[in-house]
Amino acid sequence: MTHASLVETFATAASAAGFRVHRGRPPRIEGAAVSNASFGLADTGSVVLASAPDEPRSRHLLADVHVSILSEVRILQGLPELFAAVGDDLPSALAIVTGPSRSADIEQRLVVGVHGPREVHVVLVP
Amino acid sequence: MKPFLAQPPSRFRTRAKAALANSQMQAATDAATFRLHQGRLDAWDALQDVEALRERAHAIRMETVDNLDAQVAQFAAAAEAAGANVHLAGTADDACTYVADVCRRRGAKLVAKAKSMLSEEIRLNDALAAIGVDAVETDLGEYVAQLAGEHPVHILAPALEKTAADIAELFARDGDPVEPELEALAGVARRRLRGVFENADVGITGANFAVAETGSICLVTNEGNAGLVTALPPVHIALVGMERLVPRLADLAVLLQLLARSATGQPLSSYTRLLTGPRREEESDGPEELHVVIVDNGRTNLGHGKYREMLACIRCGACLNVCPVYRKAGGGSYSPVYSGPMGAVLVPLLVGLDKAPSLPHASSLCGACTAACPVKIPLHELLLDLRRDLVGDGVASRKERIAFQLWSLAWSRPRLYRLSTTAARALQPLASLAGPGRRWAAGRRIPRLQKRYRDR
Amino acid sequence: MPSVQLFATCLGDLVVPEAVVDAARLLREAGFEVEFPRAQVCCGQPAFNAGHHAAARRVAGTFVRAFHRRSPLVCPSGSCATMVDRYLPDLVSADGYDIWELSAFLDHHDANLQPCNAGRQLAYHDSCHMLRELRIADAPRRLLKRSGAELVALPRPDLCCGFGGTFSVRQPELSVAMADDKLGGARAADALVTADPGCLMHLAGRVERTGGGMPVLHLATALARGIEP
Numbered sequence: 144m145t146h147a148s149l150v151e152t153f154a155t156a157a158s159a160a161g162f163r164v165h166r167g168r169p170p171r172i173e174g175a176a177v178s179n180a181s182f183g184l185a186d187t188g189s190v191v192l193a194s195a196p197d198e199p200r201s202r203h204l205l206a207d208v209h210v211s212i213l214s215e216v217r218i219l220q221g222l223p224e225l226f227a228a229v230g231d232d233l234p235s236a237l238a239i240v241t242g243p244s245r246s247a248d249i250e251q252r253l254v255v256g257v258h259g260p261r262e263v264h265v266v267l268v269p
Numbered sequence: 270m271k272p273f274l275a276q277p278p279s280r281f282r283t284r285a286k287a288a289l290a291n292s293q294m295q296a297a298t299d300a301a302t303f304r305l306h307q308g309r310l311d312a313w314d315a316l317q318d319v320e321a322l323r324e325r326a327h328a329i330r331m332e333t334v335d336n337l338d339a340q341v342a343q344f345a346a347a348a349e350a351a352g353a354n355v356h357l358a359g360t361a362d363d364a365c366t367y368v369a370d371v372c373r374r375r376g377a378k379l380v381a382k383a384k385s386m387l388s389e390e391i392r393l394n395d396a397l398a399a400i401g402v403d404a405v406e407t408d409l410g411e412y413v414a415q416l417a418g419e420h421p422v423h424i425l426a427p428a429l430e431k432t433a434a435d436i437a438e439l440f441a442r443d444g445d446p447v448e449p450e451l452e453a454l455a456g457v458a459r460r461r462l463r464g465v466f467e468n469a470d471v472g473i474t475g476a477n478f479a480v481a482e483t484g485s486i487c488l489v490t491n492e493g494n495a496g497l498v499t500a501l502p503p504v505h506i507a508l509v510g511m512e513r514l515v516p517r518l519a520d521l522a523v524l525l526q527l528l529a530r531s532a533t534g535q536p537l538s539s540y541t542r543l544l545t546g547p548r549r550e551e552e553s554d555g556p557e558e559l560h561v562v563i564v565d566n567g568r569t570n571l572g573h574g575k576y577r578e579m580l581a582c583i584r585c586g587a588c589l590n591v592c593p594v595y596r597k598a599g600g601g602s603y604s605p606v607y608s609g610p611m612g613a614v615l616v617p618l619l620v621g622l623d624k625a626p627s628l629p630h631a632s633s634l635c636g637a638c639t640a641a642c643p644v645k646i647p648l649h650e651l652l653l654d655l656r657r658d659l660v661g662d663g664v665a666s667r668k669e670r671i672a673f674q675l676w677s678l679a680w681s682r683p684r685l686y687r688l689s690t691t692a693a694r695a696l697q698p699l700a701s702l703a704g705p706g707r708r709w710a711a712g713r714r715i716p717r718l719q720k721r722y723r724d725r
Numbered sequence: 726m727p728s729v730q731l732f733a734t735c736l737g738d739l740v741v742p743e744a745v746v747d748a749a750r751l752l753r754e755a756g757f758e759v760e761f762p763r764a765q766v767c768c769g770q771p772a773f774n775a776g777h778h779a780a781a782r783r784v785a786g787t788f789v790r791a792f793h794r795r796s797p798l799v800c801p802s803g804s805c806a807t808m809v810d811r812y813l814p815d816l817v818s819a820d821g822y823d824i825w826e827l828s829a830f831l832d833h834h835d836a837n838l839q840p841c842n843a844g845r846q847l848a849y850h851d852s853c854h855m856l857r858e859l860r861i862a863d864a865p866r867r868l869l870k871r872s873g874a875e876l877v878a879l880p881r882p883d884l885c886c887g888f889g890g891t892f893s894v895r896q897p898e899l900s901v902a903m904a905d906d907k908l909g910g911a912r913a914a915d916a917l918v919t920a921d922p923g924c925l926m927h928l929a930g931r932v933e934r935t936g937g938g939m940p941v942l943h944l945a946t947a948l949a950r951g952i953e954p
Contacts, residue, residue, distance in 0.1 A: 160536075187536040196551035201500035204493050222522035230518045233483055235549045236499070239541040244493040246455065247533075248410035248426060250433055251301045254455040257409055258462060259493030259540070286898050303881075593885040597902050631896065633889025633903075634774060635853040656776030665776065673772050677780035680735075681787060686766045690739060705894040712901035713930030722733045722742035723763060 144220070149185045153218045154267065156188025161242035161255075162265045169210055169266045176206035180213040180265070182228065186221035187241050190265050193229070194236035203240060209260040211240070215269050273392055274616050275624035276604045281631050284602035294430045298599050301429040306590040308534020309641065316530070326527050327645040329520040330581035333481075333512065337572050337580075340481045340514040341563055347484030351546030353559040361391035364564045368393060368473070368506055371560055372402050375504055377470035380404040381462075383488065383495040384411050384427075385475025386584060387508045387564060389420070389606045390619075393473070404473070405465045407494040409458050413439060422600030422608065424586035425532055430599065462494070472498035472556065476509040477583070478524060479561070482517045485545040486561065489528060491538045499544060505556035507544075511568045512580035524583060524644075531643040532585040567619045576651055579614050581644045588638035588648060594631060603631065610638035610648045617655055623664045629655035694718040728758040730792055732800035732809070732824070735767035736922035744922065744943035748801040748827050751949050755836035764791035769816065770808040775891045778816075785817050798824040801945050803855035803921045811858065826855065828920055828944055832864035841951035843873030848914035849944075850907065850928070852921035853885050865920055865944055872948050877914040879907070886919075888927035904931040908939060916940040918947045 144152070154164050163170075169177070178198055182191035190211040194200045203209045219225055222239075229237065244259030255261050288294055313319045333340050345355040358364035372380065380397060382388065382404050394415075397404045406415040410427030414420065416439040421427030428436070437449035440457050447457050466472075474495050478487040486507045488495040499505045515521050521543075529535045548555030572580055589595050589609035600608035604616040604625060613628040622629075629652050638648040659665045679689035697718055701710035709715060729752055737745040749759045769785035772778075788809065792798055800806050806826040814821045825833075847869055855861045866876060887893065887903025894900075904927055911917040917939055919925050929941040940952055 156536075161539075189537055189541075194549075194552060194555060196553070199500070199552070199554040201497060201554050204496045204500065222525055223519060226518040226522050230483065233485060233543065233545040235544065235546055235552060235555055237543040237545075238496065239537065239543075240539065241535070241537040241541070242539045245491045245539050246409045247491075248408075248413065248428060249431075249436060249451055249454055250297070251304060251426065251429065252451055254451050257455050257459055257492045257494075258407070258466075258497055282896055282898070285896065289898055289902050591883070593887070593903055594896075594899060596884070597899050597906075627895075629776075630892065633853070633885045633887060633892040633900075635885035635889070636857040637853075637883060637885070640857055653774065653776070656774070657778050658776070660776045660778070670777070673775065673777040673780040677769075677772060677777075677783040680766050680784045683764050683766055683787065683791075686787075705891075708894040708897040709930070711897055712934060713904070713927065714933035716740045716926050716930060718739050719742055722738045722745040723761070725742060725746060 149218055150215045153183050153185040153188060156185060157265055160188040162263050165264060165266045167268060169212060170264055172208050174206060175208040175210050176202050177210045178202055180211040182225055183213045183218040184221050184225060185218055189239050189241040191225060192238045192240060193234040195234060200236045203238060204259040207260055208262040210264040210266060212266050212268060215267055272620040272624060274604045274606065274620050276628060278627045281602050281627045285598035288599040288602055289597060294599055297430050298596055301426050302590040302596055305533060309531050309587055312530035312534040322527060323643055323645050325523050326643055329523055330644045332516055333514050334572055334577050334580045337511055337569060341511060343481040344479055344484055344514055348561050351484045353546055353561050355561045358562050358564045361566050364391050364562050365393055365396035367562055369396055369400050371506060372471055373400060375470055377402055379469045380471045380473055381465045381469035381498045381502055382406050383474040383498040384408040385508050386606055387475050387510050391566060407462050407465060407498060409492060412458060420605040423589055424584055466497040466501045469502040471504040471506060472502035473506045474498055476507050476513050478515045478521055479509045479513050480518055480521055481514050483545055485543050487521060488542045489538045490540050493540050496540055496542055500554045503556055504558045506560045506562060509561055509563050511563055511565055527643040528583055528585055531587045571618050576618050578646050579618060579651060581646050582611055583644055585643060587641040587643060591637040591641045593635060594633060614648055614651045622659055622662055626659060626664050629659060726758045728760055728796045729799045730760045730762055730796055732765060732798050734800055734802045734805045734922060736926060737801055740926050741922050741943055744801055744945045747945035747949035751831060751945060752799060755831055755834050762791040768805050768808045768813055770805060771890055773812060782816050785813050788813060789817050789819050798822055799827055799830045800824065801827045801943065803852045803859055804923055807854040807858040826859055826861055828865040828868055829861045832867055838868060838872045838948055840873035845874050845915050845952055846877045847874040848877045848879050848911040848917050850879060850886060850917055850919040850924060851882055852919060852924050855920055868948055879910045886924045886928055888923045893927055901931060904928055908932060908937060911939060916942055916952045918942050918944055920944040
């Protein structure tokens with residue numbers, strides 16, 4: 144797969160997972176928490192966030208709306224590729240995020256934003 | 270002391286009867302299991318070669334099961350190198366004592382708990398309550414079950430039998446009345462539990478997997494509660510059943526490709542988290558102290574015997590969702606914590622067949638569980654083996670053993686078969702009066718013994 | 726003329742002998758001489774599935790003494806065919822048998838069938854052994870269609886009917902509830918057909934107790950004589 148088609152696959156999968164996908168410009172949403180993603184996974188449309196001094200573990204969970212900025216060049220195929228890339232140098236917390244916070248614990252009906260964000264965005268930057 | 274998981278022989282049938290009379294519970298269980306079952310089928314269909322993936326997953330799990338001690342040692346070394354405290358707990362009491370000691374040392378009053386079936390198996394919440402620590406479940410379904418004072422009834426849908434009205438009533442006990450509407454209820458849970466995350470002295474989780482190679486803990490949720498439990502409180506304690514170890518990160522990738530797909534049908538859950546050591550220098554959140562408690566509680570023993578494949582279980586719930594008996598009897602009929610086919614196999618192995626003799630027979634041996642298991646545990650064959658051990662170990666009643674012996678003698682020769690079945694035909698009217706005949710006849714006409722085929 | 730050995734099974738011999746008669750007739754009409762080894766009794770499955778290994782072995786000995794290996798064996802029961810094929814040889818330390826479940830055998834030999842089910846809507850129930858162990862699901866359906874029937878699909882064909890051998894009397898309430906679900910799903914059909922005498926005895930017994938009226942037939946009967954024999 145060419146990298147361009149990997150990016151397209153990612154965009155489609157991320158959308159299916161519940162992300163709003165933007166190209167180039169981040170949306171301006173008041174109160175949104177913004178993170179720089181380490182990687183994206185095309186197979187599942189996941190955004191990978193690594194804890195760091197400038198990326199607290201809780202940032203992508205506390206706000207109602209979360210935005211991940213993802214460089215297209217950091218999009219990998221899937222989990223095997225991710226683990227190969229980070230395995231020797233794992234952060235204290237690696238979060239593989241695939242959509243908003245969800246629960247179906249009430250009558251098996253889906254509700255979004257139980258503990259984590261209701262709305263999740265990913266901004267693809269070239 | 271009788272183990273908590275023990276199941277008196279008649280309890281399953283008694284509870285199942287009550288479950289059958291509860292039409293709301295019947296509808297809820299059917300809807301929930303069917304939805305999850307269909308989700309898995311669709312997700313497996315979408316995979317390129319699910320059979321190959323299942324084979325690999327089975328091999329990965331068996332590598333751990335067949336090398337438990339080495340895996341534990343490797344994990345401990347790697348986790349300690351990353352800054353975690355690792356404690357190997359031989360028994361449930363051991364594990365609870367260690368956790369209680371950490372809590373006492375930290376002066377903890379409030380614990381935020383993310384879902385951990387292991388913590389229920391070892392009765393951790395009771396041990397914490399005994400030292401004055403309030404442990405609040407943060408998984409929405411587990412929170413509901415906790416408020417109701419009940420055990421979770423399904424691995425993924427802990428409170429699946431509760432209606433929105435039930436939940437509203439439970440929430441209202443601790444605060445203002447709330448509408449039995451989805452969004453309102455979720456909002457109440459979010460607000461209340463946010464307070465728990467922010468104020469907890471200690472966060473306790475289980476572990477979906479633990480990677481031996483890197484000393485990492487893997488937590489999988491849809492809600493994000495495990496992320497907050499391991500980000501905000503200053504201490505994180507992870508309870509890890511020994512069998513949850515996975516040799517390498519590359520192996521974890523294979524198992525994660527199957528876990529969510531088999532559980533809910535999602536390619537991945539909303540949050541798949543890999544934690545390696547406590548917070549690092551200059552990080553602004555995450556625990557200062559990370560404790561990993563690796564729990565044995567009968568697993569090593571299991572690992573040495575002919576049932577060791579049961580340790581491969583990744584607690585996905587797929588077997589519950591296909592089980593025709595679970596669908597009618599509900600999770601509450603089984604032993605607390607572990608229900609459905611996996612519970613029917615695991616519980617007798619953890620507590621002894623004599624303490625849960627009816628569980629291997631809480632099944633029609635239809636085999637759907639074996640077909641659904643992502644790591645290819647031959648569940649229905651293990652149930653059959655357990656039934657054999659019930660007889661061989663002398664747990665099955667003498668009456669039953671004698672009955673089968675007599676039957677086998679009668680049917681060991683064609684002439685005796687003839688004689689005994691002629692006698693049975695003569696005694697037919699009495700069949701419904703006692704024993705199996707009576708139990709059959711309560712709901713079904715007893716089949717009429719006719720002129721045998723061989724006599725026509 | 727090619728020949729087969731008919732394994733009637735204990736439930737066949739005692740409880741649904743007319744289905745065994747129908748099976749024998751279908752086999753003859755398919756061009757086979759049907760031998761019935763008279764020393765047969767039972768494959769031992771009831772005891773085997775209940776965990777009574779020694780008892781099962783004793784009874785399974787009758788099978789070994791009754792059947793030879795010079796011709797294929799055919800039996801009108803998916804569960805017994807599974808037992809003989811998969812478990813009996815190890816149980817009695819014998820070689821394997823060339824045993825066929827009836828519908829698989831008839832389908833394999835392209836058996837001609839009378840159109841006795843023309844105009845009928847039939848629901849076919851897959852027994853767990855047929856569905857999961859033997860993986861014979863298409864053959865019975867093809868045969869029923871060849872006999873003129875229109876097939877009505879059951880909702881949740883994956884769900885067990887609740888017989889399960891001793892399960893039916895250890896957990897009778899659950900067993901009956903599972904039967905009710907299965908029968909409820911067949912309401913749109915003229916009759917419910919199954920290839921396993923155990924399922925048949927359980928479902929038919931439930932219908933008779935509730936006065937439901939839905940005919941429950943063995944596949945052999947449905948193919949040989951249709952619904953109203």
